[in-house]
Amino acid sequence: MIPLTHYLALAAILFVIGTCGVIIRRNVITMFMCIELMLNAVNLTFITFSRFLNQLDGQIFVLFVMTVAAAEAAVGLALIVILSRRAGSLDVDQANTMKW
Amino acid sequence: MEYIVFYGLATVAVTAALVVVLMNRAIYSALALIVCFGAVAGLFFQLGAQFVAAVQIILYAGAIMVLFLFVIMLLDPQSEKFSPDRLKQVTFLALPFAAFLAFVLVQMIFQWSLGTDGSVVGQTPGSLQMDGNTESLARLLFRDYLLPFEITSILILSAVLGAVVLTRRPE
Numbered sequence: 001m002i003p004l005t006h007y008l009a010l011a012a013i014l015f016v017i018g019t020c021g022v023i024i025r026r027n028v029i030t031m032f033m034c035i036e037l038m039l040n041a042v043n044l045t046f047i048t049f050s051r052f053l054n055q056l057d058g059q060i061f062v063l064f065v066m067t068v069a070a071a072e073a074a075v076g077l078a079l080i081v082i083l084s085r086r087a088g089s090l091d092v093d094q095a096n097t098m099k100w
Numbered sequence: 101m102e103y104i105v106f107y108g109l110a111t112v113a114v115t116a117a118l119v120v121v122l123m124n125r126a127i128y129s130a131l132a133l134i135v136c137f138g139a140v141a142g143l144f145f146q147l148g149a150q151f152v153a154a155v156q157i158i159l160y161a162g163a164i165m166v167l168f169l170f171v172i173m174l175l176d177p178q179s180e181k182f183s184p185d186r187l188k189q190v191t192f193l194a195l196p197f198a199a200f201l202a203f204v205l206v207q208m209i210f211q212w213s214l215g216t217d218g219s220v221v222g223q224t225p226g227s228l229q230m231d232g233n234t235e236s237l238a239r240l241l242f243r244d245y246l247l248p249f250e251i252t253s254i255l256i257l258s259a260v261l262g263a264v265v266l267t268r269r270p271e
Contacts, residue, residue, distance in 0.1 A: 001102065002102055002106050005210070007143070007147070009209060012206060013117075013202070014113060014114065014136075016201050016205070017117040017118060017120075017121055019198065020121060021120065021121035023193070023194040023197065023198075024191060025121065027126055029126045029130075029168070029172060030121075030126050030129050033120055033126075033129055033130060034120065037133065040137060040160070043140070044140055044143060044144075047143075047147050047149045047152060048147060050149065051147040051148055051149070056237055056240050057240070059237055060237065060240055060245050063152065063155065066155060066160065067252050068255065070163065070164055071255050071258075072259075074167065074260065074263045075262045075263055075266070077167055077263075080171060081175065081267050090126075
């Protein structure tokens with residue numbers, strides 16, 4: 001059986017890649033996909049602990065995270081559609097009306 | 101054999117994640133993200149969470165990514181021009197941050213696995229009842245977690261309403 005640390009390290013790597021993507025990329029859709037990537041890494045951690053603690057609660061939480069991710073995707077993509085309609089671009093740096 | 105499967109899936113997942121971040125066109129990122137979700141679903145399967153693996157494929161790789169592809173096709177974003185100065189400037193900040201975050205996470209992982217209370221997290225997994233996984237999951241979801249489950253329906257309803265109201269064209 002593969003030790004716990006391997007799974008956790010993989011999840012950490014995926015999470016860090018997602019975080020880097022949010023920082024580096026300026027395209028709203030790509031940033032959003034990086035957030036999904038981070039959520040997925042957290043799901044992997046949940047499942048791993050659920051397996052190693054021999055409890056199913058982690059899997060339930062993964063189901064909830066997935067539901068919230070789906071709702072988030074629906075609302076977020078709606079917001080992206082509006083943003084591109086208003087600003088005419090998907091670049092987050094151009095959506096700076098609320099910046100001081 | 102287990103290790104081959106794990107490292108194969110892990111390599112695919114990390115490579116796909118890197119492709120998501122580094123590709124210029126959003127459509128390629130979306131396709132790579134589907135591959136990444138598939139690899140992670142394989143890991144779920146290996147961890148004995150068959151139902152969650154199936155849901156991952158259906159919901160994430162299916163529903164959510166189709167939604168993403170719809171929006172990408174709808175908006176037809178010009179491939180984001182990576183202006184080199186911005187890239188250099190931001191990467192300069194992002195890389196130390198990423199290194200720091202990775203350091204903290206690894207630190208945490210090793211603290212966990214070495215076990216401050218090693219009785220809780222052992223290196224050997226307990227045997228989940230593999231045959232009745234979905235059944236026991238459903239029993240847990242509809243008995244112990246019934247209230248959160250019902251609240252989820254309100255969340256989804258409000259998300260649907262929000263999406264409809266937001267994308268309605270002003271008259």
